Structures are given as C-alpha cells and as structure tokens.
Amino acid sequence: MTASPTVRGVTQQTAVPDTNVPEKPDAAVVRDALGVGVAVGLSGFAFGVTSAGSGLTLLQTCALSLLVFTGASQFALVGALAAGGNPFTAAAGAFFLGVRNAFYGLRLSQLLALPRAVRPFAAQWVIDETTAVALAQPTRRAVRIGFTVTGLSLYVLWNLTTLLGALGAEAIGDTDAWGLDAAGPAVFLALLAPMLKTSTERAVAGLAVLLGLGLLPVLPAGVPVLVAALAAPVVLWAEGRRKGGAAGEEER
Amino acid sequence: MNIWIAIGVTALGCYAVKLAGLLVPAGALEKPLVRRLAALLPVALLAALTAQQTFADGPALVLDARAAGLGAAAVALVLRAPFLLVVAAAVVVTAGVRAMGG
Numbered sequence: 001m002t003a004s005p006t007v008r009g010v011t012q013q014t015a016v017p018d019t020n021v022p023e024k025p026d027a028a029v030v031r032d033a034l035g036v037g038v039a040v041g042l043s044g045f046a047f048g049v050t051s052a053g054s055g056l057t058l059l060q061t062c063a064l065s066l067l068v069f070t071g072a073s074q075f076a077l078v079g080a081l082a083a084g085g086n087p088f089t090a091a092a093g094a095f096f097l098g099v100r101n102a103f104y105g106l107r108l109s110q111l112l113a114l115p116r117a118v119r120p121f122a123a124q125w126v127i128d129e130t131t132a133v134a135l136a137q138p139t140r141r142a143v144r145i146g147f148t149v150t151g152l153s154l155y156v157l158w159n160l161t162t163l164l165g166a167l168g169a170e171a172i173g174d175t176d177a178w179g180l181d182a183a184g185p186a187v188f189l190a191l192l193a194p195m196l197k198t199s200t201e202r203a204v205a206g207l208a209v210l211l212g213l214g215l216l217p218v219l220p221a222g223v224p225v226l227v228a229a230l231a232a233p234v235v236l237w238a239e240g241r242r243k244g245g246a247a248g249e250e251e252r
Numbered sequence: 253m254n255i256w257i258a259i260g261v262t263a264l265g266c267y268a269v270k271l272a273g274l275l276v277p278a279g280a281l282e283k284p285l286v287r288r289l290a291a292l293l294p295v296a297l298l299a300a301l302t303a304q305q306t307f308a309d310g311p312a313l314v315l316d317a318r319a320a321g322l323g324a325a326a327v328a329l330v331l332r333a334p335f336l337l338v339v340a341a342a343v344v345v346t347a348g349v350r351a352m353g354g
Contacts, residue, residue, distance in 0.1 A: 105273015179347030182321035186342030212300030228300030
C-alpha cells in the first residue's frame with residue numbers, strides 16, 4: 001500500500017483559489033479519498049494471489065485482509081509462513097511492521113476528535129492511506145469525510161480483490177510459473193522506495209539487507225528479519241554518537 | 253492450525269497498536285527518539301523482507317528469475333510508475349525469465 005496518489009491530491013487541492021478560511025467542498029474531499037481508496041484497494045489482487053500462492057487457504061487469505069487490514073504486515077506474514085517460519089516469529093515481524101499505525105493513530109486522534117465509544121470501530125481503518133488523505137484536509141469536517149471515505153472504499157475493495165486474487169491463484173495452479181512469487185518483494189520495494197529520503201534511511205536499509213541475508217543460513221526462518229529490524233536502533237545510535245563526537249563543529 | 257495461530261496473533265497485535273494510537277493521550281509517544289525509531293523500523297523490515305523474498309530459497313541464498321523481476325520493479329519505480337504497474341513489471345519479467353529457462 002502506498003500513499004503516493006495522495007501527494008497528487010494535495011497539490012491539486014492547493015491550486016484551488018483559497019479565501020481566508022480554506023474551505024474545501026465535500027465533493028472534492030470525496031473525490032480525493034475515492035482516488036486513493038480505489039487505486040490502492042485494487043492491489044488486494046496482489047495480496048490474494050501471493051497469499052494463495054504461499055499455500056494459505058481461501059479462508060485464511062480472506063481472514064487476513066478482513067482482520068489484519070494493513071498491507072505490509074499481511075505480505076510479511078504470508079512470506080514468513082511460506083518460508084517455514086514458526087507462527088510466532090512470523091507474527092512478530094508482521095506486528096513490528098504494524099507498529100507505525102499507532103503513530104498514525106496519534107495524529108488522527110487529534111484531527112478526528114472522535115468520541116471514545118467510536119474509536120474502537122475507527123481503529124481498523126488507521127493505516128497509511130487513510131492517514132495520508134486525512135492529514136491533507138483543511139478542516140475537521142473534511143478530515144472526517146476523507147478518513148471515512150478512504151477507509152470504507154479501501155476496506156471494501158481490498159477485501160473484494162483479495163478474494164478474487166486468491167480465487168485466481170487457485171484457478172491457475174502453479175503461481176511460481178507465472179512469476180507471482182515476485183509480487184511480494186516488488187510490493188515491499190514499492191513501499192520502501194519513498195521512505196529512502198536521507199542517508200539515515202539508506203544506511204538502515206543497507207544494514208538491514210546485510211543482516212537479513214547474512215543471517216538467513218544460520219538462524220531459524222523468520223528470525224533474521226527480526227534481527228534486521230535492529231538496524232534501525234543501531235543506525236540511530238551510531239548517528240547520535242557521531243553527532244556527539246563532532247559536537248560544536250557542525251560539519252556537512 | 254499453525255497458520256491460524258499466526259493469523260490470530262497478527263490480527264490482535266495489529267488491531268491493538270491501531271487502537272492504542274487513538275486511545276493514548278497525545279504526547280505519550282511524541283518523544284523525538286521514539287518517533288525516529290518508529291519511522292525507521294519499517295525501513296529496516298521492508299528492506300530485509302525485500303532482499304529475503306528475492307534471494308532466499310529456504311535457508312540458502314540464490315540468484316534466480318526473481319532478481320530480474322525485482323530489477324524491473326526498481327526501474328518502474330524510478331520511472332514513477334503506479335503501484336500496480338510496479339508489481340506487474342516484477343511478475344511479468346520473472347515469468348519471462350523463467351519461461352526462457354532462467
């Protein structure tokens with residue numbers, strides 16, 4: 001799932017001649033939200049095919065999209081299970097990928113200002129895309145419409161296309177012959193690419209690749225990914241030390 | 253059964269972190285270091301997962317058609333292709349290389 005379509009939505013929005021109070025017509029919010037919801041919702045196909053190709057049943061594949069509903073975690077889980085990881089290490093990798101949603105929730109909670117009783121129902125939709133659309137809106141009303149329309153359209157389509165993808169994979173049989181085992185890593189790369197903004201992110205990614213591949217032959221399936229996650233604190237720590245060592249010089 | 257356990261644990265865990273973000277008071281997770289770490293964690297995980305699912309065959313490292321597919325995806329990303337096209341490029345090139353016996 002990628003948030004890139006929203007970026008275009010935002011530039012469109014700023015082109016609207018704005019008055020002192022930047023109002024935005026409801027229809028424009030709905031259009032932006034549907035654009036993201038439909039575009040990303042369609043990529044449930046890729047998940048359904050990958051999951052079924054990894055050996056999960058139709059019911060298991062659909063349960064993941066219905067209950068987990070955060071793409072990167074879903075792809076990570078089926079990949080880890082296909083590689084023979086035990087259920088808990090596989091779930092741990094998927095869980096750590098989902099932790100970022102807590103930080104989206106923090107931002108959204110302030111913007112949406114939902115009653116406490118509604119929050120458990122809104123929570124399932126707290127993901128990359130709904131956050132990206134909601135954060136781009138100028139008013140609380142627009143934030144709420146953007147979040148709801150993106151969440152609803154994406155949830156419905158993602159689950160529908162998951163089902164179709166899984167059915168399709170079962171129909172064609174050997175998914176590897178069709179190159180469908182390359183869909184998972186391509187999805188990860190597409191999610192990763194926009195995150196590689198500075199040398200810090202690139203250092204983390206590079207170290208994680210080394211750890212993930214280097215430890216593969218020596219650790220049980222699923223564990224190398226968890227160790228590779230340590231690249232994040234390690235690079236942060238090294239960066240802090242370097243800045244501490246060069247204190248006062250402020251080079252670069 | 254193992255797969256259902258993994259699905260259950262993942263669903264509960266992922267829902268819990270989503271809900272936690274909406275419920276905890278603002279500021280609880282706003283420490284700069286925590287924010288940085290939360291932003292970098294997906295980078296590390298996605299990079300490791302990309303590499304493993306491209307080059308791993310069980311516990312062994314291999315160079316096969318998937319690498320060509322990932323290269324195609326990278327080219328599509330550089331050309332700013334939409335998400336589904338990036339995935340399609342990887343799938344088509346992988347299948348093509350395999351069909352040619354790669």
